[in-house]
Amino acid sequence: MSNVTEKKSLPSKIDLSKPRYDQSTYWGRVKHFIDITDPRTLFVSRKGLEEAKKLTNDYNSDKIRDVDPEKLWHAKKIIDSTIHPDTGEPVFLPFRMSSFVPTNLVVVAGMLMPNPSIGSIIFWQWTNQSINVAINYSNANKTIEMSLKETAIAYVSAVTTSCGLAVGLTQAVPRLKFLKPSIRGVLARLVPFVAVASAGTVNVYLMRMKEIRDGIDVYNDEGISLGKSKKAGASAVGQVAISRILTLAPVLTIPPLVLSQLEKTKLLKRNPRLSIPFNFGKKLLFY
Known part of the structure; x- marks a missing residue:
């Protein structure tokens, strides 16, 4: 019984391979664009970028599960606005x-x-x-x-x-x-x-x-x-x-x-x- 309760209490896993907002809706696309064009991400240091990558990698590989969703989405936002999706390298600032x-x-x-x-x-x-x-x-x-x-x-x-x-x-x-x-x-x-x-x-x-x-x-x-x-x-x-x-x-x-x-x-x-x-x-x- 306790195992069932424990499983139910676990939050559903967030799919970080997809955008945070629904891209099939207009406002979902607007929010996504606001995220990737947020000038505040320009001030993220190399260390901050590496920490964001580590957090998302650890989460995707199930090394960690109990993570604040907002913290997880913020890490993805930093990565998406900095890293080129095809090369995996930072875009020149x-x-x-x-x-x-x-x-x-x-x-x-x-x-x-x-x-x-x-x-x-x-x-x-x-x-x-x-x-x-x-x-x-x-x-x-x-x-x-x-x-x-x-x-x-x-x-x-x-x-x-x-x-x-x-x-x-x-x-x-x-x-x-x-x-x-x-x-x-x-x-x-x-x-x-x-x-x-x-x-x-x-x-x-x-x-x-x-x-x-x-x-x-x-x-x-x-x-x-x-x-x-x-x-x-x-x-x-x-x-x-x-x-x-x-x-x-x-x-x-x-x-x-x-x-x-x-x-x-x-x-x-x-x-x-x-x-x-x-x-x-x-x-x-x-x-």
């Missing part, structure tokens, strides 16, 4: 997904500065695409490696697309004299979004073309590879491209439109330099 928010706060604020010079447009578009290529390369599916030549082509194409569109549209919008000045002003504010979204799509497809051409590994519920699937590769890359555009939309469209209205207020008319902290604050809010 500046290019981890958890670096995405702090890095892009600065870049997006730079891209959306009002009345930028041509030099400023080119610099911030180049910086943004350089970071994007580095993040894409560092976090890409490593079962299909890209050559240095393929990476270089993707990088140059993304930079050329973003800079070309940003500069071209910035110069073209003021020439649309048939539009009202207010409409031209709105279009000018949306130039960074069009440039970044277009270049981002080019970037993703070129950086991950091999996944479309050769396919990616597909696994069953037991984690056993069933072979490569071109359909799965195309679907994965397409979803990444769409998610990049949708992620960029609120950050690169709403803040500049809000700022264009704030600039009409007496406060910013008297103190135009205040647009800089206002601009940065809005990016922080939307990220």
